[in-house]
Amino acid sequence: MALKTGLKQAFISQFGFLFKNWGIALISAGIFLVLSLIAGWFPDGCSMLLNEETRTQGLKLVSTSVVLLLSLVVLGRILYSPLRFDVDADKPRKKKVLIWFLSKPWGTKEEVEQDVRKVSEMANNLNIQDIKEAVNGLKIKNWRMALDAIEYHIPKLERVIVITSQESETYFDLFKDFIKVVFGKTFSVEKFATVDFENGEELIKILDEKLFQFLKCLGYKDREVIVDVTGGQKTISIVGAILTVTNFDREFQYVSTNNYDIKSFNVRLVTDD
Structure with a gap:
């Protein structure tokens, strides 16, 4: 082998x-x-x-x-004709599947549990925008961008596929609860794998050889899936770029930490003609 x-x-x-x-x-x-x-x-x-x-x-x-x-x-x-990289940056098209890399929150597991309960109580009285503002003051504030990333693709979104690191793996169930109390059950939240976020080779193998193939078996085309590189290490952004170079139907997106604007990127190797 x-x-x-x-x-x-x-x-x-x-x-x-x-x-x-x-x-x-x-x-x-x-x-x-x-x-x-x-x-x-x-x-x-x-x-x-x-x-x-x-x-x-x-x-x-x-x-x-x-x-x-x-x-x-x-x-x-x-x-x-010389080859060059062309980066197409724009608002992403609405997707059916969002791939999210889960970062470890700032607090302990007990503190995160308390924050998720707080969000659950807010969900009954506040709209999503108010909830996002409130999350900025909690220990789970680095999960706030997940709300922006997910909200953008609703109502077309059917699945959120989560990839965890060894550090964030134990927080997946809490993250799933967090997403569900905000958005309800309009889409599924599923954990696919636990990987080293700094291991580019492992990340490419998980995404390209396993996850995209798994989604293809479920009937999803590459153009219906988007990889969000907001969470995790910078290595994930590099992997997102590599995946789009090898397949023009694939896109990756990023949620700005400044204004929470969402941009999609498609990196192509093109000629000057």
Whole structure:
């Protein structure tokens, strides 16, 4: 299994961009075919040039090989355009699934339990905006952005998928209660995995190879899912960018800690044309 994984990673890192879609794959196959012909014809032609009887045929093979090689070089130079990263930042489209990374709150578990009870009491008398303002004064104030992130996607939202760290894992049930007392049961709140928020490789594996595949099995398309990178470590923001580079249907969003504005980002590798 380790050997298979290693071979897969080596192939993708060196040649993955050549097989990004069927169009690029067919062009790549054509180029490989031409290069294979050149690699066979050129040495054979050079050998034939040494024999007077086969010199004419050898000259044709060498000439054809040189013309094909020069044609590839000229075509490549004509089509060449520098690649650059283009960041598309805008308000996100409403999504059915929100992926949230749960940060550990500031208080102890007992203090967090008390805060959730306070929010539950507020929910009967205050609107969501007032609740958000009140949460800013509690130990769970770093969960306030989750309210903004979730509220934005209602009523389309169907699932909030939570990924915890080892430090925040024990707070998931309280976070779930916190979200439910504010928004009710219009959507589900589910824990998917516990990971190291500073381990980029593990985060990519959980999201790309497991979570997105799991959601696809449930019938969700990538464009119906958004990854929120507000919680957790800065590594999560990097992972969000990587995921959108490899798939144009994916977006990640961020809730501003200044004005609680929500922006979505889609990072693309594009040419200057």
